[in-house]
Amino acid sequence: MKSGAISNKTLVAFESEISVLTKIRHRYLVSLLGYSTEGLERILVYEYMPQGALSRHLFHWKNLKLEPLSWKRRLNIALDVASGMEYLHTFYHQSFIYPDLKSSNILLNDDF
Secondary structure, rough: OOOOOOHHHHHHHHHHHHHHHHHOOOOOOOOEEEOOOOOOOOOOEEOOOOOHHHHHHHOOOOOOOOOOOOOOHHHHHHHHHHHHHHHHHHHOOOOOOOOOHHHHHHHOOOOO
């Protein structure tokens, strides 16, 4: 978040998000390891995903000298993402809608 005056409403929304994110545990969702609310900064710390964002592998693989993703691997990633979203939307004890699903927000570990 950008520095500046943070309203009480924004702080309450951030703390509400934290209370949900700290409880979510699913094989295909990145775990929140910690957070900071020091000063005006709001920082979330997630587990490290060594292969970075899916967008790197879809759109920038040539520049990054990566192997292109096979269609089978793409399908498996899509199924894994769908499994994580299904958990958030239906199985997690309080329904949580993720509003920003895009390839740059899908992080990959070494086992993708």
